[in-house]
Amino acid sequence: MKRYEKFADEIADLIRTGVLAPGEKVPSVRHASRTYGVSPSTVFQAYYLLEDRGLIHARPRSGYFVREHAQSPLHEPEISSRQAQTTEVDVSELVFSVLGSLKDPNTVPFGSAFPSPHLFPLARLARSMAQSIRHMSPHEVISDMTGGNPNLLRQLALRYMVSGVMLSPDELVITSGAMEALNLCLQAVTSPGDLVAIEAPAFYATLQVLERLKLKAVEIPVHPREGIDLDTLADSLARLPIKACWCMSSLQNPLGASMSEEKKRALYALIQRHQVPLIEDDVYAELYFGTQPPKSVKSFDRDGLVMHCSSFSKSLAPGYRVGWVAGGRYAEQISRLKLMTTISPSVPAQAALADYLQHGGYDRHLRKLRHALEAQQGSMLASAARHFPASTRVTHPTGGYFLWFEFPEQVDSLKLFQLALAQGISLAPGPIFSATRRFGNCARLNYGHPWDAQSEQAMAVLGQIIGSF
Numbered sequence: 001m002k003r004y005e006k007f008a009d010e011i012a013d014l015i016r017t018g019v020l021a022p023g024e025k026v027p028s029v030r031h032a033s034r035t036y037g038v039s040p041s042t043v044f045q046a047y048y049l050l051e052d053r054g055l056i057h058a059r060p061r062s063g064y065f066v067r068e069h070a071q072s073p074l075h076e077p078e079i080s081s082r083q084a085q086t087t088e089v090d091v092s093e094l095v096f097s098v099l100g101s102l103k104d105p106n107t108v109p110f111g112s113a114f115p116s117p118h119l120f121p122l123a124r125l126a127r128s129m130a131q132s133i134r135h136m137s138p139h140e141v142i143s144d145m146t147g148g149n150p151n152l153l154r155q156l157a158l159r160y161m162v163s164g165v166m167l168s169p170d171e172l173v174i175t176s177g178a179m180e181a182l183n184l185c186l187q188a189v190t191s192p193g194d195l196v197a198i199e200a201p202a203f204y205a206t207l208q209v210l211e212r213l214k215l216k217a218v219e220i221p222v223h224p225r226e227g228i229d230l231d232t233l234a235d236s237l238a239r240l241p242i243k244a245c246w247c248m249s250s251l252q253n254p255l256g257a258s259m260s261e262e263k264k265r266a267l268y269a270l271i272q273r274h275q276v277p278l279i280e281d282d283v284y285a286e287l288y289f290g291t292q293p294p295k296s297v298k299s300f301d302r303d304g305l306v307m308h309c310s311s312f313s314k315s316l317a318p319g320y321r322v323g324w325v326a327g328g329r330y331a332e333q334i335s336r337l338k339l340m341t342t343i344s345p346s347v348p349a350q351a352a353l354a355d356y357l358q359h360g361g362y363d364r365h366l367r368k369l370r371h372a373l374e375a376q377q378g379s380m381l382a383s384a385a386r387h388f389p390a391s392t393r394v395t396h397p398t399g400g401y402f403l404w405f406e407f408p409e410q411v412d413s414l415k416l417f418q419l420a421l422a423q424g425i426s427l428a429p430g431p432i433f434s435a436t437r438r439f440g441n442c443a444r445l446n447y448g449h450p451w452d453a454q455s456e457q458a459m460a461v462l463g464q465i466i467g468s469f
């Protein structure tokens, strides 16, 4: 990490923790340079970066100030319970009815699972697609179906290596998005009727996969900032014949929680003690704010127990349907299951992504994307503080593009969903994230689209509906 990036992170921490309050002046360049022993140009570069991330702004001839929305006056939610709940899963109808209503392009997409497509380098990707198809040998069109595109496998292994995870390309299985990877992992280690530890709240498709495979969920509560509750998980692993754990250690969907490195290490020690495989869903890992990428639980894996799943859907190329799993000791089994079901994701799409990773400037794109998302998060938090009841609670995630709102108790988020939709605004109501249909007064809102007058107006309308319960 460069010196100015580290310095920018230190200032960002002071803002997040409230040491530097909204509206307050940040130290002048000369003062910061003297106090922190860094050069004036380092301070300048750090301030430009913080400005880009939407945390500070310059006032002519006065210096830099903390943006009004850099902190939210709304409090964070608390962990909802410390009880594990074991249950059959039957949520698909509810999930499909909610998702079906998100298709209208005129709807304000707060319920969407994706960031705005305008934030992706689609033209550059198209060039990579054209280039790679032009140079594809007749042999590759067939051979890359079974083994995956070798260049893509190499690029992925390189990215793992840079993040401190050494793996051989043999451990990687390219899949049709992370969703296929997650499905195959679960199939590889369970049989119908088995118990699987999942998060509560969890990404709704997790619940649907369990339902489809006739597995039972053991719902483990998630702390809105620190991630899955390890004491409850430890207790459940000791008491119940759990066959697999499925969790998101960084930027959890829907809460945005990220476990500390220490906690990730402890989670690994726990599954290792019980020899229970962990399916780690890490699709938002590239969307961290700040300059330090989060580590994965996979980075602590010494005996192949962690199946680490991810994709390009959230950070680069939604619709290309290219994901992967670093499958550890289960890689061979996962690969065979894939060959028995879908065989392969599109070979041209794999080649396009391999070319883009090699020549397209992925890391530059990611930096821009993260800054845009961080600024948009600030806009949504500020807007929520303006329009939602003061007792509303909201998460303050350090990445991704979701906020999780806990409204006053009387608010029924399924009803809120219907009423908002009638006014052209979508949202993801809390109960779709739980096998036991909890979180009835909660909702997930997407801030992945550039903030504009329509977004602000939609928040005002939501605020009115919430106030009417």
Ligand SMILES: Cc1ncc(COP(=O)(O)O)c(C=O)c1O
Residues within 6 Å of the ligand: 113, 176, 177, 178, 179, 180, 203, 248, 253, 281, 283, 310, 311, 312, 313, 314, 322, 323
């Ligand atoms: C937490 C989580 N996991 C997995 C997926 C699926 O990813 P993909 O589109 O790559 O299949 C999503 C997409 O919404 C997600 O939010």
